[in-house]
Amino acid sequence: MRIEVFPKTALEKKWAVDKTLFDPDAVHPPVCLRCGASMHGRLAENALSRHCNAMICSKCGTDEAMRDYGCASLPLTGWYAVKQGLVQPDQPEGGAVLRQDCVFQHVFDGPKKTTPLSSWPVPESKVLHLRADYDGHKWWRTWHPCHDAPLGDDLCAEINDFSDSLMKLPEFENLETLKFFCKENAAPTSERTEFNLYSETNHFYVWLRLISRAGDYNLYCSFYLNDQLKLD
Ligand SMILES: [Zn+2]
Structure with missing residues (x-):
């Protein structure tokens, strides 16, 4: 049975879609799933999250690193995309969330x-x-x-x-x-x-x-x- 974790899997799926806007740069970059600000139009100028397989803006990348150092990480449920309902629990066919x-x-x-x-x-x-x-x-x-x-x-x-x-x-x-x-x-x-x-x-x-x-x-x-x- 496929078991997914919300919101981690949903954020990763959303990022997989958002990432396609970069080719290799994005004229209209998507919003950062963690904070809601616009991401940098050059993919490499953004940061890979330490908490799920998604890229976030460089400001969030720095914030994550500092919070992790202080053992006070922001839970994924606190991300902008989750709080704004941009991602939803998506029950896989025959699976579970x-x-x-x-x-x-x-x-x-x-x-x-x-x-x-x-x-x-x-x-x-x-x-x-x-x-x-x-x-x-x-x-x-x-x-x-x-x-x-x-x-x-x-x-x-x-x-x-x-x-x-x-x-x-x-x-x-x-x-x-x-x-x-x-x-x-x-x-x-x-x-x-x-x-x-x-x-x-x-x-x-x-x-x-x-x-x-x-x-x-x-x-x-x-x-x-x-x-x-x-x-x-
Ligand atoms: Zn951000």
Whole structure:
């Protein structure tokens, strides 16, 4: 399954289009996706972003370098193109997008149930969660079902496909890459090492709780049947 990260992938796609205006120079250069100012008409006078595969104006290039030095980088969600809606989450066919905002809040606000293994109430549509931790060398995964009836081969395959594709992302290579990824792309929480991301597949809403500290579980990935399906 193809899994994209919003806004990173969307910014890179937008830049791939904007770049075609340079041939090799641009008479009408596009706006800088980071700040909204006009880019320099000569491609080489602009700067390659350190945070996604897109070029930005030279002023932003300098600002990025200084912010990175001070460990205070501007998150991609703070870029002009994202704030102005020039880029949108674009669900790839049969794939999924990881994003900071939750479009299925009604799942958490709706009816709850308890499961045989826990008295903690969870949304009624929750079918299972994956818990994973990185031990310094590899990821360990365990599955925790929250629903008694079998899901069926197709739904199980969809969950496995999403989970396998997620763990194969370069961002999940180790805890350092995960830490960088969370800081750049995930929604922060009141705990500085914990983050949230949300996604959707054909039949599931997915909530990713990411924990970037060592010696703890580092990922809880919960699956909820989407509104087209009801549990038996
Ligand atoms: Zn700029």
